[in-house]
Amino acid sequence: MRELWKLYRVFFNIGICTFGGGYAMLALLQRTIVEQYHWATEEELMDYYAIGQCTPGIIALNTSTFIGYKRRGIPGGIVASLGFLSPSIVIILIIALFLKNYASLPLVKHAFTGIRACVTILILDAVLKLGKKSVVDKRSWAVFLTVALLSVFTKLSSIVLIVAAGAAGWLFWHKDVEQEAAER
Amino acid sequence: MITLLRLMLAFCKTGLFAVGGGLATLPFIYEMSRTTGWFTAQDILNMVAVSESTPGAMGINMSTYVGFMTSGIPGAVLATLSLAAPSIVIIVIIAKGMERFKRSPIVQSVFRGLRPASTGLIVAAGLGVAKLAFFPEGDLTAGLDLPAAVLAVVLFALLRKCKLHPLVCIASAAVVGCVLQM
Numbered sequence: 001m002r003e004l005w006k007l008y009r010v011f012f013n014i015g016i017c018t019f020g021g022g023y024a025m026l027a028l029l030q031r032t033i034v035e036q037y038h039w040a041t042e043e044e045l046m047d048y049y050a051i052g053q054c055t056p057g058i059i060a061l062n063t064s065t066f067i068g069y070k071r072r073g074i075p076g077g078i079v080a081s082l083g084f085l086s087p088s089i090v091i092i093l094i095i096a097l098f099l100k101n102y103a104s105l106p107l108v109k110h111a112f113t114g115i116r117a118c119v120t121i122l123i124l125d126a127v128l129k130l131g132k133k134s135v136v137d138k139r140s141w142a143v144f145l146t147v148a149l150l151s152v153f154t155k156l157s158s159i160v161l162i163v164a165a166g167a168a169g170w171l172f173w174h175k176d177v178e179q180e181a182a183e184r
Numbered sequence: 185m186i187t188l189l190r191l192m193l194a195f196c197k198t199g200l201f202a203v204g205g206g207l208a209t210l211p212f213i214y215e216m217s218r219t220t221g222w223f224t225a226q227d228i229l230n231m232v233a234v235s236e237s238t239p240g241a242m243g244i245n246m247s248t249y250v251g252f253m254t255s256g257i258p259g260a261v262l263a264t265l266s267l268a269a270p271s272i273v274i275i276v277i278i279a280k281g282m283e284r285f286k287r288s289p290i291v292q293s294v295f296r297g298l299r300p301a302s303t304g305l306i307v308a309a310g311l312g313v314a315k316l317a318f319f320p321e322g323d324l325t326a327g328l329d330l331p332a333a334v335l336a337v338v339l340f341a342l343l344r345k346c347k348l349h350p351l352v353c354i355a356s357a358a359v360v361g362c363v364l365q366m
Contacts, residue, residue: 007224014208016239017351023309028350043299050298051278053305057271058243065275066201077276081268088240089264092248095234103233107258112237114361116317118354121340123310125350127303134299143297147304159203162298169297170290177289177296178221 004079011083024119025060026126040067042133054162066169140174187255195266207242222254325345
């Protein structure tokens, strides 16, 4: 019970800090989930994130469900997701009830110019950490660059890119993985 | 009552079929406005503006807002939960499967391909955010927004060298933005 409450609180905080499409959330996930609580490894976070990209639903929410499930099964998955949803519901309701002109307030505009700059560096920070673990040899560099370039310069959906990368993973690495398994 | 039920169905459908980040829910919300008349296209633009300038994932904020516009606080809560429910079920099923097939060489090699790809997608998304953050209206020919760029460099140094917490980073960026009227 106490563990579930903790899951709720941690994901509530993460929900508050999710600006700009869930990507800034990654830096926070690394700091709290990986480094502070050791609830998941950096690799697992990447796996969840990759799956979250190509399954229905909001990526950030999918990642929360994954980590919650890993900690405490189905109740954990539900509680972590609810924790992540709660701040959105509260904040949007307050704005809808009392602050009809919220988005055009000068103060909000100024604050968000600052926050956007911050979100960029949080993403950069997350990418540098993830890259150290995921982009390690020529083959992974090839996958990384191909996906990044195709995603920036073409309209290919991320689902197509993720599925293709999974196939490439099998092609490139299945011999290595089998060998590693045989050595163990 | 009927409206709440229709709201629930509409958002379950969105949660089930909107794949991908951020704006993936938007086409569904436009369709909702066309078929139900609950809100207008202008309302949607306002909702996008609010969702973009509040914490929380965009799709979730949108569903809370739409739910509230349609049937008040019960609508807001119901719409948000309906959006989340299908993906929670799907992820739990996948997570169960992953536990079982974790040791399979096929799954392991597939994930070795997914990890660099995931990093690549985040880089691409980050570049999109950077464009909006450092160039007015995201227009690359309009020239660099120098104060924003300086703020980013300073924050990055603090984040890496002093291990500043991401939350503190966001809060101070908001304060600096207000004080400097950025």
